[in-house]
Amino acid sequence: MTVRGAVPAVIWARPERTGRGPKPAYTRDDIAAAAVRIADAQGLDAVSMRHVAAELGCGTMSLYNYVPRKEDLYELMVDAVSAxxxxxxxxxxxxxxxxxxxxxxxxxxxxxxxxxxxxxxxxxxxxxxxxxxxxxxxxxxxxxxxxxxxxxxxxxxxxxxxxxxxxxxxxxxxxxxxxxxxxxxxxxxxxxxxxxxxxxxxxxxxxxxxxxxxxxxxxxxxxxxxxxxxxxxxxxxxxx
Amino acid sequence: MTVRGAVPAVIWARPERTGRGPKPAYTRDDIAAAAVRIADAQGLDAVSMRHVAAELGCGTMSLYNYVPRKEDLYELMVDAVSAxxxxxxxxxxxxxxxxxxxxxxxxxxxxxxxxxxxxxxxxxxxxxxxxxxxxxxxxxxxxxxxxxxxxxxxxxxxxxxxxxxxxxxxxxxxxxxxxxxxxxxxxxxxxxxxxxxxxxxxxxxxxxxxxxxxxxxxxxxxxxxxxxxxxxxxxxxxxx
DNA sequence: GCGCACTACGTACGTCGTACGTAACTACGA
DNA sequence: TCGTAGTTACGTACGACGTACGTAGTGCGC
Known part of the structure; x- marks a missing residue:
């Protein structure tokens, strides 16, 4: 059973990588950085799943392998700049x-x-x-x-x-x-x-x-x- | 020339009613009250132009006669509760x-x-x-x-x-x-x-x-x- | 009383988040 | 060693959203 359905989870509690399957092409930091780049350059409203995916160079829905909900993308962004x-x-x-x-x-x-x-x-x-x-x-x-x-x-x-x-x-x-x-x-x-x-x-x-x-x-x-x-x-x- | 195009304006500076044309069916207060009702009951994200119009009982686009942009609807809402x-x-x-x-x-x-x-x-x-x-x-x-x-x-x-x-x-x-x-x-x-x-x-x-x-x-x-x-x-x- | 400014509103476009299906891939259990 | 389960990747599609635009009807000011 894959974790397709919505499961209550903090993004930080999800392991970034589990053993099985192909290697993910991007890290969480890559994704956060892409979103931050877009927000800095074009404003927060320009941060859409499609734009971030395009900035990364992958298909829109591939993003959902890394970020279950857009809300979590925001959380990644805030954490990234907190660094x-x-x-x-x-x-x-x-x-x-x-x-x-x-x-x-x-x-x-x-x-x-x-x-x-x-x-x-x-x-x-x-x-x-x-x-x-x-x-x-x-x-x-x-x-x-x-x-x-x-x-x-x-x-x-x-x-x-x-x-x-x-x-x-x-x-x-x-x-x-x-x-x-x-x-x-x-x-x-x-x-x-x-x-x-x-x-x-x-x-x-x-x-x-x-x-x-x-x-x-x-x-x-x-x-x-x-x-x-x-x-x-x-x-x-x-x-x- | 009607004021169809975007014109810099504060909603409060727009007269609620000018002489010409049919009487507006609703007042600004009606609209603000409808939006507030929806926001109270279903949350802010439920406040869409379509929902507010439906709550009022008019077509979606009729709302734009009263409220040029959604942002202005928010402004009406805040003012309404400030009362x-x-x-x-x-x-x-x-x-x-x-x-x-x-x-x-x-x-x-x-x-x-x-x-x-x-x-x-x-x-x-x-x-x-x-x-x-x-x-x-x-x-x-x-x-x-x-x-x-x-x-x-x-x-x-x-x-x-x-x-x-x-x-x-x-x-x-x-x-x-x-x-x-x-x-x-x-x-x-x-x-x-x-x-x-x-x-x-x-x-x-x-x-x-x-x-x-x-x-x-x-x-x-x-x-x-x-x-x-x-x-x-x-x-x-x-x-x- | 003509015309213009207004109201009303249906249609349509481009966007959004994301559910779902499918194909390719890889590490683990047998 | 080899299925197979759990991934990644991603195209398609659905139902929302804001709102531009066109058109039809209405009533005040000239």
Whole structure:
């Protein structure tokens, strides 16, 4: 009986190769790399089983020998880019280390703008994600706190980074698919917003927009957000 | 010349009704409500132009008279449920008010589990979203801070709530579409995770899991996360 | 009251995920 | 040593999807 039917399985628990039959032509890494190449170049929506198979140079249905469902392909992709996380020897300053982690994560998401959309707690236990998580915990060794708290810190920091970068990027990803330009889109949206604010129904929003007349420094906003998260987990010294 | 071709436009800037032609059979609210009904009952993936049209009782292509692109349908849906936000008179305690906002948002997302997946900064300026934002700013009147800071607070709180609830719910939404049961899925994932941890490659993860032997109180985790975010924006008193 | 802008909607195209059947191939049990 | 079971490879096909386009009917503004 072959495993044709749907069987509950984590892709990582499936052996990549069993004894019998012809040698597989590709590895899981080949497949993940092909999918990542497509997503980077043409966006996540271009990642279809057909495209990935074509990129690999095999028939569409051959892919299903390696990846039982498309969902699993996504899981492979996230794990593949998770391997790009540089893991260093923690230097004793957990705040500095976590800031470095956050910036690295953001850089990774800029290289692979589709990552925020695929981020899911379910993918949190792929091999490279486990290595990453272990590294974060190692960085947090100097912090006096229970592991439960440390995991909450990592989750919150990751969440904030992901949310922030998603807000940075998914408009861009969205705009790429539109038949008109980003400027046109923005112009229409801003005009609408200005009209709404000018209606007087939202006095505080109006005040907020006149206060911040200039362009917002998104870089600084991100930095402040990170600091705030880390502040929230920094034990108060006894002297206040 | 009719507006058949793609024109950059925010759906809210399009008049719902112009003078000419037969009366439209449905309002935007009708359409949003139908889509929300389907998403609530059958999940977001069941929201197709065909299904929504069928739910309304009209032909598929008639929908396009009201909603130029599916993306706009999503925007209508998010705005429709944003109307469920209860807006009260702020009582002077901004922390209590923001906690109430956060809990209300979470409750809303539990009623409509697909909302976290659709949350996007782009939808942040729909009519009901603007009302909601203005209400948050009103709640924050007692807080001594620039509007820029207040907007960062609201963004961060919303982000954390969304991330948290998404982690709560999208597994469930995902599982609904699978041909096997949630228990089977979880059993396989946990078995794999246990195997990985038992390998000894992740000593801190192992310690974390033995430390938190019992089931995690997700409710308490959420509450702590909210407190931490608000702490990060609470001005330090002069005396420490 | 003519004409235009609108509503309504059927048809059709290109895409998607993937179930299924078939042929070739290889390692293991006899 | 040799079937044979479990693979790999992949073509075909089905039922979805978003939506471009054509056509017919409707009612307000000139």
């Amino acid at each position: 790009e996380h540089e893991l260093w020897e923690p230097n004793g300053d957990w705040r500095a280390d976590m800031l470095r982690v956050a910036h690295q994560t953001r850089a990774l998401m800029h290289r692979h703008p589709w990552v925020p959309r695929l981020m899911s707690p379910v993918y949190g236990f792929s091999p490279h994600a486990l290595r990453y998580l272990e590294h974060c915990l190692a960085c947090l060794d100097p912090l006096q706190a229970a592991y439960g708290t440390k995991l909450e810190l990592v989750a919150m920091l990751n969440g904030v980074v992901t949310t922030y970068v998603r807000n940075e990027l998914d408009t861009a990803e969205r705009v790429r698919a539109l038949p008109w330009s980003e400027d046109e889109e923005n112009a229409v949206r801003i005009a609408y917003l200005a009209g709404q604010i000018a209606s007087g129904a939202y006095p505080r929003m109006a005040a907020a927009f006149t206060e911040d007349a200039g362009p917002v420094d998104l870089e600084a906003v991100f930095e402040r957000a990170l600091d705030r998260v880390l502040d929230a987990f920094t034990p108060r010294g006894p002297g206040g | 469920e936000h209860e807006l009260w008179e702020p009582n002077g305690d901004w922390r209590a008010d923001m906690l109430r906002v956060a809990h209300q948002t979470r409750a809303l997302m539990h009623r409509h589990p697909w909302v976290p997946r659709l949350m996007s900064p782009v939808y942040g300026f729909s009519p009901h979203a603007l009302r909601y934002l203005e209400h948050c700013l009103a709640c924050l009147d007692p807080l001594q801070a620039a509007y820029g800071t207040k907007l960062e607070l609201v963004a961060m709180l919303n982000g954390v709530v969304t991330t948290y609830v998404r982690n709560e719910l999208d597994t469930a939404e995902r599982v609904r579409a699978l041909p096997w049961s949630e228990d089977e899925e979880n059993a396989v994932r946990i078995a794999y995770l246990a195997g990985q941890i038992a390998s000894g490659a992740y000593p801190r993860m192992a310690a974390a899991f033995t430390e938190d032997a019992g089931p995690v109180d997700l409710e308490a985790v959420f509450e702590r996360a909210l407190d931490r975010v608000l702490d990060a924006f609470t001005p330090r008193g002069p005396g420490g």
